[in-house]
Amino acid sequence: MKKVFHPLMIMTVAVLCFCSCNKFLETTPSDFLSPANYYETEEQLNFALNGVYDILGQRAVYGDALISRMGTEADEGFYAVSSFSGPQVYSHSTADTYVLNLWQLLYDGINRANVLIENVNKPKMDEGKRNAIRGQALFLRAYYHFLLVSNWGDIPLMLKATNSANETSITRTSQKQVYEAILKDMEEAETLVETAQTVGFGGKINKSAIRGILARVCLYMAGNPLNDVSKYKDALKWSKMIIDENFHALNPSYQDIFINYAADKYDIKESIWEVEFWGNTAGPYREGGRVGINTGITNPSTAAYTYGFIQTTARLFNSYGSAKDLRRDWAIAPFRYQSQGTIKANWNATQVYERHCGKWRREYEVVSPKSMNDSPENFPLLRYSDVLLMFAEAENEVNGPTPEAYDAINAVRKRAYGKLLPGAVNVNEANVPPGLSKTGFADYLREERSRELCFEGLRKYDLIRWGILGSTLKQVSAEINANAPAALKYAAKAGTNFTEPRHLLLPIPIYEMGINKALTQNNDW
Template identity: 50%
Template sequence: MKKLLLLMVVLTTSLSCKKFLTERPEDFLSPENYYETEAQLDFALNGVYTVMTENGTYASAMLGRLGLEADEGYNNNATDNASVSDYAVFSSDAKIQLYWTVLYKGIDRANRLLENLHKPAMNETKRDRIKGQALFLRSYYYLMLVSRFGDVPLLLKSAADGSPESVQVPKTAAKEIYNQILADMEEASGLVADITAVESAGRVSKSAVWGIMARVCLYMAGNPINDVAKYQEAITWANKVISLNYHQLNSSYQQVFINYAQDKYDLKESIWEVEFWGNGIGVYTGSAGAVGMINGIGGTADDNIGRATGVLFTTKWHLQVYEAGDLRRDWTIAPFRYEGNPPVESNWSASVNQIYTRYCGKWRRKYELVTPKGNRTPQNFPLLRYSDVLLMLAEAENEVNKTPTEAAYTAINQVRRRGFGKPINTPDPTLDIQNQDYETFKLTIRNERAKELGFEGLRKNDLVRWGIFYDRMKVIYADVEPGNNAAIRAAKKYYGNVTQRDVVWPIPSYELGINKKLEQHDLWK
C-alpha cells in the first residue's frame, strides 16, 4: 500500500539540498530535461510529499522537539536543552533553521512542478490530480510557516538561480499569505480525488483539503489575524467533510493509533497522515521515521518492545483534565514505564514525583509488525483526523452563534462518547455535553481538544489563536509542584523559559544574513 514510498527514497536523494535559498540550479531537476513524461511528474510530486518525512519536520523535530505541545507536555531530553525544545529560543537555533529550510525546499519543488505540468502529453484528469496535490502541499507548507513565524516571504514561482540577487525577497503580511493559502486550497479541492479514490491516507484527498481549510479558517479567525468572519467559513468546510456521510470515528480510540503502528489505513477516521515505512534497514533506509522512538514510551533499548528515547512527558494539568472513565487518558499518557531486562511494564504511582515522569503513550512501539524495532520506525503520524473536524465544527458553531447549537452538541458528543468507549451515535445523558452557555462551551471545547488531540502537534497553535498562550504556559509553570527530581526541574525550566514573544519563532539569523530584504519579526528585534 506504500509502494510509492520507495520511489520517494530515490527522489529524496536526487532532490536533496543544503540551503533552499543558496542552491545552485544544477542541484535541482532541470526543467530542460525533466518533467517530460507523466512518470516524471509523479516522481516530482513524490518529492514534494517527502518534505514531511524529513528530520526538520515529522521525522524528528515535530515529534516533541519544537515545543508544540505547550500546556499538554514538555521535553525532558537533556540533549535538546538550550534550544527551542525547552523554549530557550534564539534566531540561530538549528531546529528552527532546518524547519524553515525544509519547508521552503518543498515550496520550491511544488513551484517547479506547477510550472512544468503542461509539458507531457497525458490524461488531463491525471494532470489535474497532480496539480491539485502540488497546490495543496505548497499551501500546507505555507500554513506551517505563517502560523509559526508570522510574516514570511511568499514565493509563488521557483527560484530562478542561486545568485545573491535572486534571493532578495521581502516578507509578505501574514493575512495575505493566509488568503493565498485559502485560494490555492479551494482550487485544489476541485482537482484532487475523492477520499474513496485515493490509494492511501498519505495522499491528499478532497476531505483532507476541506478539513485543513477549516483549520486555516480557525487560525485566521483567532490571533493575530482576528478575522472573525472566518468562523462561518470554518463551518462550511467542516460540513463538507461531514456531509459526505463517509467519515466516521473508529469505535476504539486506541485502535486509531495501533493502526498507525501497523500500516493499516482507516480513511474514515484518519483523513490525512504522514507515511513512513520500514525500520531503517535495507532498501527502505530512507523511508523510516522516528514516531514512537522520539515521542514514545521511553526507558528501553529493547529491539523487541521497541527502542524509545521518550522525550515527551505530561503535565499535571493534562493528566488531570480527563474525567473519570475517559479511556483516552491512559492511552495518551502512558500509565506505566519499562523496567528490567527483559523490560516489563511497571505502573506509575500517584505521587507528585511520578506525575511529571509519565511519557506520551500514543505511539506504542510494541504494536509494530516490523522487526527488529531499533532507532527507526514505520509508524505514521496524523495530520487530520475526523474527530478534529467534528471539534472544529463545534467550536465554530459556538463562535458564530454565541451559544452552542445542536450541531455543536452532536459533534462534540460523538467525540466524547468514543473517548469513554460508548456507542458513538447513541445519546448518553450521563456523559453528553448539554445546556451550556457560550463561555462554558468555549472552555469545554478547549479542554476536549487537549483530551482528544493531545501530543499531535496542534496545541501550541490552538493556544496562540485563542490568545491565551503565554497565560496558559505560566499557569502550568505555577502548577509544577515543588520537587527535586530531574523531571520536575526540567518542567520548571521549560515553562519558566517562556516569554510573551514565544507566540512566534524568530526569523532564522542565517536567512537574515543572505536576504537583506528580510526583516526580523518585531517581537524578536
C-alpha cells in the same frame, strides 16, 4: 507505512529544484537534470510529486522536530531532558539549528511544488490525472506556507520557482496576504483532487483532507493575531462539508487508531491525512521517522527501543477526570518498562509527571527487526475527531452552542468513554453538560481538544489563536513548581522562559538574514 512513495524517486527529483534561500544555493550539482529535459511523462510528474510530499517526513519537519523537539511547548507535556535547551523550552536563539532546518525544508518543499506546477502541462496524459497532480502540488505549496506563516508570521511568499542563485533578495509578505494566497491555492486544489473514497488511504491528499485543513486555516485566521472573525463561517462551511458527506466516521476504539499507525494499517474514515514513513533502515534507503521513538514509552530493549522524551503534565492528566475516559491511559501511559524492556510496572497514583506519552507504542509495530532510530509508524495530520471538534467550535462561534455543536463534541466524548463499542450502556454518560453559555461551551471545547488531540502537534497553535499561550504556560509552570517532584521541576522551564510577544513566533534564522538582505527580524529577536 509508505504506500505511494519510493526513495529512489525522491533522489531523482531533488536535483531538479533549487531550494529557496538556503545552503543549496551555494552548491553546484555535478549531475543536474534541468526541468527543460524532465517532466516529459506522467511517470516523471509523479516522481516530482513524490519529491514535494517527501518534505513532510524530513527530520526537521514531522520526521522528528514538529512531533517532539518543537511539538511540546504548550500545556500537555514537557521535554524530559533536564539539561536541554531549544524551542521546546523557549531558550533558543536566532542561530538555532532546528529553527533553521525547518525554515529551509519548508521553502525547499515550496520550490519543488512550484517547479512541478510550472511544468505539469508538458506531457501528454489523461487530464483528470494531470489535474490531480496539480491539485496535490498546489495544496502542498499552500500547506508549507501555512506552516511557515503560523510559526514566523510575515514571510516571503513564493509562488514562482527559484531559477537562479541570485534570486535571494525577497521581502516578507504580510500574514494576511500569505493566508489569502494559502486559501486560494487550497480552494483550487479542492476542486482538482480525488475524494477520500477514491484514494482509499490517508497518505495521499484527498478532498476531505483539503477541506479539513481549510477549516483549520480559517480557525487560525479567525483567532490571534489576525482576528478575522468572519472566517469562523468559512471554518464551519468546510468542516460541515466533510460531516455531511457521511463517509468519514470515528473509529469506535480510541486506542485502535494508534495501534493501526504502528501496525501499518490505514483507516481513511478516521485518519484522513497522515505523514508516511517506511522501513527500518535495514536496506539502502532511510524513510523512517521517529514516531514512537522520541514520543513513546522509555524502553531500553532493542525489541522496541524508545527514548521517551515526552512526559505529561498533571494538567493534562487531571483534565480527563477519571479512568472512565479511556483516552487517558492510552494517551498517557500508566506504566513503565522494567530494565528487561518487556515487563511492565504500573505507576502509583501520585506519580503523574513521570508518565510518558503513550499514544505511539512500538510493541505493535510489525516491521522486524526494529530500528533504534527509525520507525515506520505514520503520523496523523488530520483525524475525523478534529473535524468534529473544529465544526463544534465554529458552530458555537457563529450560532452559539446549538444542538449541532453539542452533537459533534458529544460524538467524540462517546468514543472516549467506549460508548461506540458493541454492548455499550448508558451511552449519554459522557455528554457535555447541557445549558452551557457560548463562553462556557468554548472553554469546555478548548479542553476537549487537548484530551482528544494531545501530542499531535496542535496544542501550541490552538493556545496562540485563542490568545492564551503565555498565560497558560505561566499557570502550568506554577503548578509544576508547586506539585512536581523535585527531580522533575525542570519541567517548569518553558513557562519560566516564555516572554511575549517574543516567543509567539520563531525568529527568522540569522543564516537566512545573511543571505537575504531584504529580510527583517521578528519583534524582540
